[in-house]
Amino acid sequence: MKSLRELIEEAVTEALVAVVGPEGAEIDPLVRPTPDPQFGDYQSNVAMGLAKRLRRKPAEIAADLVAALHLDAVCEPPEIAGPGFINFRIRPAYLSEVLGRLQADPRVGVPLAEQPERTIVDFSSPNLAKEMHVGHLRSTIIGDAIARVLEFQGQDVLRLNHVGDWGTQFGMLIQHVRETQPDVLQHPERFRIDDLESFYREAKQRFDNDPAFADAARRAVVDLQSGEEVANRLWQTFCAESLRHAHEIYDRLDIRLIDRGESFYNPMLPEVVEEFLARGLAVEAEGAVCIFLEGFKNREGGPLPVIIRKSDGGYNYDTTDLAGIKHRVQVEQARRIIYVTDIRQRQHFDMVFAAARAIGWVPEGTKLEHVGFGMVLGPDRRPFKTREGGTIKLKELLDEAEARAAGVVEAQDERRRELSPEQKAEIARAVGLGAVKYFDLSHNLASDYVFDWETMLALDGNTAPYMLYAYARIRSIGRRAGVDLDALPSDVPLIIEHPSEVALAKELVQFPTVIQQVAVDLRPHLLTEYLYGLSRAFSTFYDRERGVRVIDAEPEGVRLSRLRLAEMTARVLKLGLGLLGINVVEQM
RNA sequence: GCCCUCGUAGCUCAGUGGAUAGAGCGCGGGUCUCCGGAACCCGAAGCGAAGGUUCGAUUCCUUUCGAGGGCACCA
Numbered sequence: 202m203k204s205l206r207e208l209i210e211e212a213v214t215e216a217l218v219a220v221v222g223p224e225g226a227e228i229d230p231l232v233r234p235t236p237d238p239q240f241g242d243y244q245s246n247v248a249m250g251l252a253k254r255l256r257r258k259p260a261e262i263a264a265d266l267v268a269a270l271h272l273d274a275v276c277e278p279p280e281i282a283g284p285g286f287i288n289f290r291i292r293p294a295y296l297s298e299v300l301g302r303l304q305a306d307p308r309v310g311v312p313l314a315e316q317p318e319r320t321i322v323d324f325s326s327p328n329l330a331k332e333m334h335v336g337h338l339r340s341t342i343i344g345d346a347i348a349r350v351l352e353f354q355g356q357d358v359l360r361l362n363h364v365g366d367w368g369t370q371f372g373m374l375i376q377h378v379r380e381t382q383p384d385v386l387q388h389p390e391r392f393r394i395d396d397l398e399s400f401y402r403e404a405k406q407r408f409d410n411d412p413a414f415a416d417a418a419r420r421a422v423v424d425l426q427s428g429e430e431v432a433n434r435l436w437q438t439f440c441a442e443s444l445r446h447a448h449e450i451y452d453r454l455d456i457r458l459i460d461r462g463e464s465f466y467n468p469m470l471p472e473v474v475e476e477f478l479a480r481g482l483a484v485e486a487e488g489a490v491c492i493f494l495e496g497f498k499n500r501e502g503g504p505l506p507v508i509i510r511k512s513d514g515g516y517n518y519d520t521t522d523l524a525g526i527k528h529r530v531q532v533e534q535a536r537r538i539i540y541v542t543d544i545r546q547r548q549h550f551d552m553v554f555a556a557a558r559a560i561g562w563v564p565e566g567t568k569l570e571h572v573g574f575g576m577v578l579g580p581d582r583r584p585f586k587t588r589e590g591g592t593i594k595l596k597e598l599l600d601e602a603e604a605r606a607a608g609v610v611e612a613q614d615e616r617r618r619e620l621s622p623e624q625k626a627e628i629a630r631a632v633g634l635g636a637v638k639y640f641d642l643s644h645n646l647a648s649d650y651v652f653d654w655e656t657m658l659a660l661d662g663n664t665a666p667y668m669l670y671a672y673a674r675i676r677s678i679g680r681r682a683g684v685d686l687d688a689l690p691s692d693v694p695l696i697i698e699h700p701s702e703v704a705l706a707k708e709l710v711q712f713p714t715v716i717q718q719v720a721v722d723l724r725p726h727l728l729t730e731y732l733y734g735l736s737r738a739f740s741t742f743y744d745r746e747r748g749v750r751v752i753d754a755e756p757e758g759v760r761l762s763r764l765r766l767a768e769m770t771a772r773v774l775k776l777g778l779g780l781l782g783i784n785v786v787e788q789m
Numbered sequence: 790g791c792c793c794u795c796g797u798a799g800c801u802c803a804g805u806g807g808a809u810a811g812a813g814c815g816c817g818g819g820u821c822u823c824c825g826g827a828a829c830c831c832g833a834a835g836c837g838a839a840g841g842u843u844c845g846a847u848u849c850c851u852u853u854c855g856a857g858g859g860c861a862c863c864a
Contacts, residue, residue, distance in 0.1 A: 487862080548793070666827090
């Protein structure tokens with residue numbers, strides 16, 4: 202189904218053809234939402250730009266366009282305002298017709314992809330040598346939300362956890378453990394993530410301060426690569442325990458991921474280098490195999506290469522990522538590959554994408570996209586750390602979120618004292634985890650944000666507690682009205698008359714457009730903005746001064762219509778929050 | 790030095806080549822005998838700066854100031 206905006210765009214384009222001739226079809230009709238409801242819902246700004254070209258006054262052109270428009274079923278007669286704006290106001294009758302079609306649709310108008318697009322979302326991707334920490338939060342949350350939106354569209358999504366399970370850090374760990382913890386080899390089952398964390402710290406310190414150990418660590422990497430048994434057993438133990446730990450976090454966050462670490466691509470690395478060399482796209486420079494691409498410069502202004510084989514013969518993440526692209530395109534048949542990492546890696550991905558395209562691995566129309574996000578900052582506006590300067594473990598952060606949320610729930614409950622301890626715990630979990638996710642997703646991707654418990658757990662404003670409360674309260678309307686909102690007839694005649702009903706209806710019909718936009722732009726905060734706006738529209742609808750009666754509305758037809766509007770609002774909230782990875786609760 | 794991201798209200802954040810730049814918190818004032826006030830209404834207060842393109846720029850371009858980040862064998 203076409204969106205309102207598309208309908209108007211098509212009509213304006215048709216009018217343009219009528220007014221200026223066939224080339225009118227090529228003109229952007231410049232249809233936009235209006236900045237102010239007094240100007241209607243949409244406006245076309247095309248007349249102003251045409252004035253010079255046609256040597257006529259914009260208002261006259263606008264008048265001709267309006268005369269040629271056929272939108273009677275959708276809009277009130279368009280008005281010309283200001284220097285030549287054409288203003289469109291959607292007819293309430295049209296809104297109720299559209300909503301009437303959506304009320305029986307569990308997808309609320311979001312179309313299912315006719316031709317699912319094979320899509321890979323590469324996200325979370327922790328380094329397996331360490332416990333998951335706050336640095337992994339954003340990729341995990343954002344990647345999951347993006348995957349959920351694309352899955353809801355019916356795309357064929359593969360969620361890949363490109364874990365760091367290879368490289369020098371494992372050499373350090375292996376060597377350190379081999380020297381100091383013979384026990385681990387005998388009893389790998391006793392080995393826990395906490396041990397890994399402290400081993401890593403110790404190993405890192407030795408690596409930085411003891412050249413002999415550093416050498417041994419590098420040799421341990423060689424052992425690992427050459428299949429030496431002890432090194433490999435240790436490596437497998439580390440990886441297994443790390444992944445077990447990571448999936449505890451994922452389960453808690455309700456996130457599914459397929460682990461496919463860097464080591465998966467190891468066998469493909471030599472041929473990546475060979476292929477670039479054979480095609481003449483890579484050359485040896487300073488002992489390393491480099492791809493020099495147009496437009497990338499180093500600090501001295503010289504060329505900046507993609508290094509695919511180091512001078513010591515080893516491979517790095519450029520090589521692995523290139524192998525990854527090749528595999529994902531050729532074996533996985535991906536048509537869209539989305540990398541969710543922090544924005545500092547933007548240049549790396551720009552270069553790797555360019556290299557992959559240069560060698561022809563990426564067919565026309567296949568999209569490689571980097572979703573880069575900003576840092577999580579502490580109250581001091583520095584990268585978020587513990588008071589002692591250590592990293593903040595994800596597990597502890599989630600624990601604290603739930604504990605703090607429990608306090609919020611308790612304070613709410615004091616007004617009513619009707620929730621059981623189990624209910625409170627469930628609500629605290631939903632609110633706490635929801636708060637962390639929602640706060641993250643509601644920020645513009647590229648900007649850093651300050652991690653602030655108070656703001657994210659506030660009951661007012663654009664927060665998870667507010668949204669969850671909004672949902673719970675609407676559900677309670679059903680209970681109080683003695684109606685099962687989920688069992689309303691699927692063809693309730695919708696009466697959209699009061700301004701607050703019109704405003705709410707306009708919000709509801711926008712849902713498919715917003716989902717579409719998030720899927721294209723990969724910006725989850727567009728969805729949080731929308732859901733917040735929807736909640737506010739409902740708030741006005743339900744307000745005793747500005748809104749309408751609902752539970753006790755008369756006659757029955759009006760009451761049913763308004764209950765349906767409430768139900769649809771709840772449904773969109775639940776669906777929308779669900780696409781952000783946030784679970785709702787029926788009571789709060 | 791080059792490149793990237795970003796500078797919007799006291800604070801935390803949205804936003805658009807178009808008509809008067811929006812929320813939340815905080816602040817000042819007011820309303821409703823309140824379907825669970827997630828109340829509601831009014832008000833003060835802002836596009837870092839300067840140029841340019843444009844009928845129109847907060848948005849695009851240039852310069853400049855400021856913040857953070859990246860810049861050859863870590864990922």
